[in-house]
Amino acid sequence: MTTSSAAPQPVLELKRRFRAPRERVFDAWVKPDLMTEWFCSAIPNRSGHITSMNARPGGRYLIEVYDCSTGTKYMLRGEYCEVKRPERLVFSWEFEPDPEFGKMTITLDFIDRGTETELLLTQVNFPSVASRDGHGQGWVFCLDALGRFLDR
DSSP, X not given: OOOOOOOXXXXXXXXXXXXXXXXXXXXXXXXXXHHHHHHTTOSTTEEEEXXXXXXXXXXEXXXXXXXXXXXXXXXXXXXXEEEETTTEEEEEEEEEXXXXXXXXXXXXXXXXXXXXXXXXXXXXXXXXXXXXXXXXXXXXXXXXXXXXXXXX
C-alpha cells in the first residue's frame, strides 16, 4: 500500500490583547457601524464600508473595500458558521476579485483576561504560503486599527 503525504496546508494564527472587555471587542466584529470605523480603512490607501452584515449562524456579510491608489474594488464576503457572544465567532472568508483564493475560514476566540481581552485569530484553507503571508500582513494592520478604535 502506497501512501502519499500532502504538504501541510498553511495556517495563520495571530494573538493580540486589547484594553477592553470582550463584549466590546466582540461587538466591534459584528456591528456594521463599529466594524466600518476600524476595519474598512485599516490598510493604508484603502477605504470602504460594510454593505450587509447579519451576524447569526447562517447569516452573511458583504464588505466593499477600495484601493484608493489603484481604483480597485475588493469584495469580502462570507457566512457566519458560529456566533457565541462574547466568546467565539467563526465565519467563511471569500476574497474578490481573486476567486482562486477559494473559501477560507476564520475563527476568532475572545478570551477574558480581567480588564483586557485576548483575541486569537485563526485563518485556514489558504491556497498557498504566499496567500497566508499576505493575509497575515493585512490582519496586522486591521488589529492595529482595532486597538486604536478600542482605545478611544
